[in-house]
Amino acid sequence: MQETYDPAAVERDAQKYWGAHASFRSVEDPKKRKFYCLSMFPYPSGKLHMGHVRNYTIGDVLTRYYRMRGYNVLQPMGWDAFGLPAENAAMANKVPPAKWTRDNIAYMKKQLQGLGFALDWQRELATCDASYYKWNQWLFTRLFKKGLAYKKTGVVNWDPVDQTVLANEQVIEGRGWRTGAVVEKREIPMYFFRITAYAEDLLKALDDLPGWPEQVKLMQKNWIGKSEGVRIGFEYFLENKKQTLWVFTTRADTLMGATFMAVAAEHPIAAFASQKNPELKAFVEECKKGAVMEADLAQIEKQGMPTGIFATHPLTGEKLPVWVGNYVLMGYGEGAVMGVPAHDERDYAFALKYKLSIKPVIRHPAGDRVDPPWRSEYAEYGVCINSGPYNGLSFGEAVNAIARDLKQKDLGEKQIQWRLRDWGISRQRYWGCPVPIIHCPSCGDVPVPDDQLPVRLPEHLVPDGTGNPLNKLPAFYETTCPSCGEPAKRETDTMDTFVDSSWYFARFTCPDQDRQMVDERAMYWMAVDQYIGGIEHAILHLLYSRFFTRAMRDEGLLPGLAEPFTNLLTQGMVLAESYYTDASGRREWVNPADVSIEKDSKGKILSAKRNSDGAPVVYDGIGTMSKSKNNGVDPQALIDQYGADTARFYTMFASPPTNTLEWSDESVEGSYRFLKKVWDFAYRFSRAKCDAAADRKIRYQIHLELKKANDDVERQKFNTVASACMKILNAIDQLPEWNATSKEGLSILLRLLSPIAPHVTHALWRELGFGEDVLRAPWPEPDAAALEQDEVELVVQVNGKLRGSIKVPKAADKEAIQRLALSNDNVQKFVAGQAIKKFVLVPGRLINLVV
RNA sequence: GCCCGGGUGGCGAAACUGGUAGACGCAAGGGACUUAAAAUCCCUAGGCCGCAAGGCCGUGCAGGUUCAAGUCCUGCCCCGGGCACCA
Numbered sequence: 010m011q012e013t014y015d016p017a018a019v020e021r022d023a024q025k026y027w028g029a030h031a032s033f034r035s036v037e038d039p040k041k042r043k044f045y046c047l048s049m050f051p052y053p054s055g056k057l058h059m060g061h062v063r064n065y066t067i068g069d070v071l072t073r074y075y076r077m078r079g080y081n082v083l084q085p086m087g088w089d090a091f092g093l094p095a096e097n098a099a100m101a102n103k104v105p106p107a108k109w110t111r112d113n114i115a116y117m118k119k120q121l122q123g124l125g126f127a128l129d130w131q132r133e134l135a136t137c138d139a140s141y142y143k144w145n146q147w148l149f150t151r152l153f154k155k156g157l158a159y160k161k162t163g164v165v166n167w168d169p170v171d172q173t174v175l176a177n178e179q180v181i182e183g184r185g186w187r188t189g190a191v192v193e194k195r196e197i198p199m200y201f202f203r204i205t206a207y208a209e210d211l212l213k214a215l216d217d218l219p220g221w222p223e224q225v226k227l228m229q230k231n232w233i234g235k236s237e238g239v240r241i242g243f244e245y246f247l248e249n250k251k252q253t254l255w256v257f258t259t260r261a262d263t264l265m266g267a268t269f270m271a272v273a274a275e276h277p278i279a280a281f282a283s284q285k286n287p288e289l290k291a292f293v294e295e296c297k298k299g300a301v302m303e304a305d306l307a308q309i310e311k312q313g314m315p316t317g318i319f320a321t322h323p324l325t326g327e328k329l330p331v332w333v334g335n336y337v338l339m340g341y342g343e344g345a346v347m348g349v350p351a352h353d354e355r356d357y358a359f360a361l362k363y364k365l366s367i368k369p370v371i372r373h374p375a376g377d378r379v380d381p382p383w384r385s386e387y388a389e390y391g392v393c394i395n396s397g398p399y400n401g402l403s404f405g406e407a408v409n410a411i412a413r414d415l416k417q418k419d420l421g422e423k424q425i426q427w428r429l430r431d432w433g434i435s436r437q438r439y440w441g442c443p444v445p446i447i448h449c450p451s452c453g454d455v456p457v458p459d460d461q462l463p464v465r466l467p468e469h470l471v472p473d474g475t476g477n478p479l480n481k482l483p484a485f486y487e488t489t490c491p492s493c494g495e496p497a498k499r500e501t502d503t504m505d506t507f508v509d510s511s512w513y514f515a516r517f518t519c520p521d522q523d524r525q526m527v528d529e530r531a532m533y534w535m536a537v538d539q540y541i542g543g544i545e546h547a548i549l550h551l552l553y554s555r556f557f558t559r560a561m562r563d564e565g566l567l568p569g570l571a572e573p574f575t576n577l578l579t580q581g582m583v584l585a586e587s588y589y590t591d592a593s594g595r596r597e598w599v600n601p602a603d604v605s606i607e608k609d610s611k612g613k614i615l616s617a618k619r620n621s622d623g624a625p626v627v628y629d630g631i632g633t634m635s636k637s638k639n640n641g642v643d644p645q646a647l648i649d650q651y652g653a654d655t656a657r658f659y660t661m662f663a664s665p666p667t668n669t670l671e672w673s674d675e676s677v678e679g680s681y682r683f684l685k686k687v688w689d690f691a692y693r694f695s696r697a698k699c700d701a702a703a704d705r706k707i708r709y710q711i712h713l714e715l716k717k718a719n720d721d722v723e724r725q726k727f728n729t730v731a732s733a734c735m736k737i738l739n740a741i742d743q744l745p746e747w748n749a750t751s752k753e754g755l756s757i758l759l760r761l762l763s764p765i766a767p768h769v770t771h772a773l774w775r776e777l778g779f780g781e782d783v784l785r786a787p788w789p790e791p792d793a794a795a796l797e798q799d800e801v802e803l804v805v806q807v808n809g810k811l812r813g814s815i816k817v818p819k820a821a822d823k824e825a826i827q828r829l830a831l832s833n834d835n836v837q838k839f840v841a842g843q844a845i846k847k848f849v850l851v852p853g854r855l856i857n858l859v860v
Numbered sequence: 861g862c863c864c865g866g867g868u869g870g871c872g873a874a875a876c877u878g879g880u881a882g883a884c885g886c887a888a889g890g891g892a893c894u895u896a897a898a899a900u901c902c903c904u905a906g907g908c909c910g911c912a913a914g915g916c917c918g919u920g921c922a923g924g925u926u927c928a929a930g931u932c933c934u935g936c937c938c939c940g941g942g943c944a945c946c947a
Contacts, residue, residue, distance in 0.1 A: 052947050093946065165945070176945040224864055228942075231863050303943050307861040336861095340944095355861095429944095436945065506947070545941060547864075581866095582941075633940085662885075663872055667865095669940070676872060676886050683885085689900090720876070729874070732884035739884090804880045809928045811880055835914080849927055851879050859927045 010695050010776040014688035014769070016652025023768040024125055032784060033084065033127040037533045041081035045534045046072045047514055049542030049550075050087045053113035053135075054094055057120045058634060059583040060543065062644045063660045063670060066765075067580060068541045069126045070661065070727055073764035076127070077788045083534055085517040086121065086128045088114050090137035091441045092506045093176055096472045099440075106440040107468035110137060120645065124653045125767055134520045136442070136509035141516065143463035144526040145508055146445035149200075150456035151564055153446075157203045160454060163433045164275075164340070166300045167195035173476045174437040180300040187474055194297045196275075199435035199502070200444055204556045208233055208427045210571070211555055220576030222667075225547045232548050234428025239412045241347065242420040243270060243320035243329065247281060254278065254320050254331065257342040257426050260352065262407035265396040266370035268360065269348040270320050271313060271334035276344045279333045282316035289314050289333065296335045303338075311336045311359050323420040324411070325397075334359065340430060351379045352388055370396045432553065434505040439470060439478050441503025449490035449497040458491050464499070477501055510550060511557035514540075514573055515566075527566055535567060540574035544667075547579060578725055581669040582633050585640040588626040590619065598639035599626050601672070602646065634672075642672050654766035655681040661765050662731035683735055684769055687762070690742060691773045694755055701748035705795075710740045711754045712795040718761055719791070727765065734762045757789045804855040805830045807839040815856075823850055830856050 011018075027033065048068035051061055072084040088110075095106035102109070114135060121128065134141050152158040166175040168185035174197075179186045204211075212233045215226045239261035242253040254270060272278050274296035283290035292314045299305065312335045319328040329348075336355060337346055350360035350367040360367050361381065369379045372391040379387050390404040399407050408423075415421030435444060443464040445457035457464055467485055470478040479485050479501040490497040515527050518534040542550075551574070558573040588599045603620050618625050634641045647656050659680040664670045718733035741754035756779055763770035763783045774783035798819065803826065805813045813833045817826050827848055830836055840860055847859035 049947095054947090089947070174945080178946045180945095228864050232943085234863095301945085304861080307943085309861095432944080438945085505945070507945095510947085543941090543947095544865080545947085548942060549944065550947085584940090665873085668873090669866085671872065673872070673886070679886050685899095717876085724876075726876090728872090729884080732874080735884055802880095806880085806928075809879095809926095814880075838914095847927055849879090851928095855879055855928090857879080857927055 010692060012692055014685045016654060016684075016769070019772045020123075020125060020653055020768040023771040024122070026771065026782075027125075027127075030782075032782075033129050034131060035081070035083040035085075035129045037530055038081050039533065042079070043083065043534060044072070044075040044080040044539070045083045045518075045537045046075065046539045047085065047517070047537045047541070049540075049546065050089050050510070050513060051117065052089045052092060052094070053110055053117055055113050055116070057117055057644055059585075059642055059644050059660070059670075059672060060580075060634075062124065062656055063583055063666075064541060064543070064580055065121065065124065065126050066657045066660050067578065067666050067725075067727070068539070069124075069657075069767075070764040071539055071541075071725075072127050073767060073784065074722055074788070076784055077760070077763070077786065082127075083132075083517070084126075084128055085132040085520075086126070086130065087133055087513060087517065087520075088135040088137075089506065089510050089513075090114065090135040091142075091503075091509055093178070093438070093440075095440045096438065099471050100474055103471055105469055105471050107137065110135075110440075120648075123648060124657065127767075132517050132520050134513065134516060136506070136513065137440075137466075139463045139465050140523065141513075141520075142442040142466075142509065144512075144516070145442045145504060146457065146462050146464055147459065147526060148512075148561070148564065149504070149508075150445055150459070150462075152202065152560060153200075153456050157206060157560065158200055158434075159203065160198055160200055162196045163199040163201070163435070164194050164196055164301050165437075167193045169193060171475050173474065175300075177300065177302050180302070183299050183305070191298055192300050194299070194301055197437075199433050200446070201431040201433050202556070202560075204432045204553075205427055205429055207556055207559050208235070208429050210559065211429075211552065214555075214571055218572060218575075218577075221574075222577060222579055225544075225551065225577060225579060228547050229552055232429065232552065236426050236428070238424060238426055239408065239415065240343075240421055240424040241415060242323060243347070244323070244420070245278075245318055245320040245331065247278075247318070253420070254345055255343045256345045256347045257424060258347060259426075260349065261411045261421075262390075262393060262399075262402075262404050263349040263352045263370055264322075264324065264347070264411055265393070265399060266349045266351045266368045267322060267329060267347040268350060268366045268368055270329050270331045271337050271346050271348055271359070272316075272331060273337040273339040273344040274333055274335065275339040276333075276337075278316060278318060278331060278345075282318055282331075282333075286317065289316060293333060296333070306336070306338070309335060311355060311362070313359060313363060323415055323418060330365075332363075341428065342426060354383055354385075354388060357383050357387070368395065370394060432505075432507075432556075434508055435502040436505055437477050438503055439466075439472050441506060442466070442509060443479075444500045444502050444504055446500040447488055447490055447497045448500065449493060449495065451495060452490050452492045452497075455490055455492050455497070461491065466503070477503075479503075507550060507553050511553045512561060514554070515558070515561065525566075526561070531567060532570075535570055536572055537574045539576045539578065541578045541580060541666075544579040544581060551577070578666060580666045581664070583670045583672060585634050585642050585672040588619075588640075590624050590626050600639050601642065647677060651677065651681045652768070654684055654769050658684060658731060658766050661727040663728065665726050665728050683738075684766060686742075687738060687758070688769065688773070690738060691755065691777060694747070694751060695777055697747040697751075699747045699749060699752045701746050703749040703753070704744055707740050707744055707750050707754070708792075708795045709798070711737050711750070711757060712791040714740070715757055715761065715789060716791040716796065719788075730761065731765060734758055734765075737761070759783060760786055760789045801853050803830070803853075805833060805836050806855060806857040807836060808859055809857060810839075812836045812839050823848075826850060826856060830858065 046068050048064050072082045076082050090110050095110050098109045099106045149158055166180050168175050168188055168190055170188035170190040180192050185192055236259050238257055238259035240257050242255050244253050274293045279293050283293050313332040316331045318331045320331050348356045350356040351369040352371055372394050373386045373389050375386045393399040393402045393407050412423050443466055445464050447455045449455050472478050486499045486501055488497055488499045514537050515531050519528045519530040522528045554573050559571055561567045562570050585601055588604050590597050599619050604626055659677045714733045714736050718730045721729045737758045741751050744751055759770045759774050770783050780786050800816045803815050803817055813835045815829045817829055843860040845858055845860055849857040
């Protein structure tokens with residue numbers, strides 16, 4: 010064998026072997042246990058970033074492990090190929106998004122292959138291929154016919170200068186990214202998926218997902234947001250016509266404390282009242298300025314203005330002023346709230362600001378009064394006071410009594426409210442899947458019939474930033490009505506790219522199927538046994554996928570399947586340091602790859618400079634890799650310099666998968682050094698004789714590490730598996746002579762390491778004659794006999810402080826152990842004649858003497 | 861603002877169910893080999909005190925529960941993710 014480790018040659022040969030043996034092709038085999046392992050498919054942005062390398066290495070480690078465990082494994086790869094960045098690149102480079110996207114796919118595919126991922130490339134798919142998005146369209150028409158897809162108005166960000174809809178990302182501090190114009194909210198017709206029809210099921214089923222992180226389930230639960238409360242009607246008159254203003258509240262027990270009403274700027278009352286009130290009209294207009302993002306809305310200063318309209322309290326008959334409030338959301342509930350300043354923090358601030366009355370109606374832990382400043386106790390549950398017939402009732406009793414009385418008057422009843430809203434899927438953009446609807450003047454919205462699917466997206470257009478270019482292409486939108494044959498207009502909106510990614514996992518099971526969305530192969534492979542992706546997808550993508558799986562099930566496509574992902578691993582983000590120069594008075598971000606750092610003997614950064622010109626740079630701390638801070642680390646440079654195995658080993662070793670990972674060049678060096686050590690050891694082994702008998706002590710260490718490592722693989726803590734590999738090498742390297750333990754240890758090491766660093770272990774396994782293919786070797790198991798020990802070491806504490814350690818025979822009883830512990834000199838010093846009040850023995854671990 | 865996480869040496873981290881805090885590695889310092897460098901190997905290493913044996917302190921901050929707390933409880937501070945049109 011070669012004396013020195015040559016990653017490039019080793020990796021080329023291993024990849025050639027896997028290719029020639031079709032090692033990763035997956036075929037359905039009902040006799041074998043299947044393992045479907047899936048990493049979230051990438052957006053083809055140009056080149057892989059470290060997050061991809063990390064994500065796909067985690068998945069690859071798992072698939073290789075399960076292969077060695079004898080499972081029939083599927084690990085596919087594809088491309089989330091529609092989306093906004095392609096349009097931005099198209100505008101910048103005057104190249105159609107299709108070409109830009111497909112070039113990126115070709116390059117990134119090469120990169121993935123170079124990393125040696127065990128992927129079945131025969132199943133590759135891209136969401137921008139008509140053979141894929143045809144089935145988006147097909148399912149849309151099915152849901153449309155069932156009423157699970159429908160049209161209503163939705164609010165969007167509108168750039169008044171470019172006359173175009175902006176994505177939230179394109180709104181910077183309330184202004185359009187290209188024009189700088191103040192963004193406005195605008196209501197336009199859109200298509201929605203009725204995800205709320207599945208709200209109850211999506212919520213309940215979270216309890217049956219033991220393989221999901223609690224954190225993600227909790228986030229989804231809160232997002233769906235089931236709350237039980239009461240719908241209450243407040244009557245008012247509009248031009249002498251009696252109307253009812255409905256609100257929803259979870260605190261009906263505080264109804265007697267309501268002193269005002271607040272409605273959203275978009276509420277019909279606000280529109281009506283502003284007709285005769287120019288000041289109010291201006292306020293309502295002002296509320297409509299700005300973007301639609303909830304994070305922004307929640308942080309603006311609470312403001313309001315009275316409408317001059319009064320609504321009648323349904324129980325007391327009191328007249329309550331109706332205000333317009335910029336903090337009331339039209340999209341949640343009824344777009345109106347009752348104001349109970351005494352027991353709601355927002356209402357309290359609003360009432361103080363506008364001098365509205367505050368009426369305490371609940372006794373809280375600090376008393377009956379609600380003097381300023383606001384205290385959180387004011388919002389706690391308690392018994393009713395100042396509430397007439399409800400005085401003395403507890404929260405539950407009061408809600409029941411008030412709901413009953415309201416029902417008698419036909420002005421309210423108990424209701425369940427969801428925070429979850431229906432999913433608006435229309436995008437006024439070009440590079441996406443066309444919504445398959447034809448607008449006919451006489452027949453209305455007609456879904457495109459099956460035999461006319463797919464509605465193909467023309468691929469030659471280049472957007473210019475002023476709206477969807479499909480609107481300027483009569484050849485696309487001029488058509489005839491499928492139902493009456495008269496001239497009609499094709500819908501030019503495309504679908505949210507989340508639609509594409511909500512079912513690709515099912516399509517991977519049968520990507521060549523051209524007669525249906527999925528076939529029976531889906532029921533062999535689904536559900537995905539292990540799904541891996543960034544924590545940033547904890548809600549939207551994962552919730553939409555759960556919804557789609559149910560919608561497809563109810564369409565008969567995935568019989569009996571509700572949950573797409575049995576086990577979920579959410580990986581942390583990859584972070585990097587950032588640096589800037591401000592010589593010109595303006596920050597110029599310098600890529601960390603172009604920075605040299607000088608550190609003191611403690612490792613603190615003394616100074617940093619740019620390599621290219623020696624200019625001093627300022628360290629700006631660590632954060633997510635981003636374009637704006639120019640701190641992205643290109644994994645390709647790392648792969649070119651050290652090889653794929655080092656890149657893979659480093660990403661696994663540096664931190665556990667769920668943690669954030671901070672990029673460090675130096676640690677990469679250490680990973681390379683370890684692989685080189687493995688090679689060197691193997692080379693020396695290949696020239697030695699290992700006839701000597703096994704070493705008991707080292708065998709114990711190896712098998713103990715293996716036992717822990719096997720637990721850690723199951724717990725998906727690959728960083729400690731990597732360190733176990735290092736410990737095993739250190740152990741066998743310590744052996745004074747080559748013996749049976751050298752050989753056994755190396756055989757265990759190579760198999761344990763093979764999922765993480767598959768190329769080098771593939772080469773060594775063959776070179777050293779362990780077998781034909783390490784991937785087909787059995788996974789190593791610890792030998793119980795090697796783990797047997799006659800003596801155990803116990804730590805001795807006195808009053809909980811460590812004072813020494815003793816060796817005791819395995820079978821020693823409590824008294825014997827106590828005697829041995831007290832015979833220790835240092836322990837004696839601290840016990841020193843005092844009475845032993847308590848003797849705590851944790852078998853195999855420690856003793857605590859309490860004196 | 862709301863929801864969900866996280867905070868352990870100079871750095872990444874380990875400590876599985878409350879039981880030896882800092883395994884493994886990086887960076888650093890010292891040494892060996894070398895004409896020299898690279899590579900490799902050996903040694904040191906949480907802080908403070910001490911020649912040493914050993915002692916005291918130490919897991920974001922302030923309290924609490926316990927024989928025993930990085931781990932459990934209460935309050936606070938800081939950082940990250942998500943908030944429905946980035947993917």
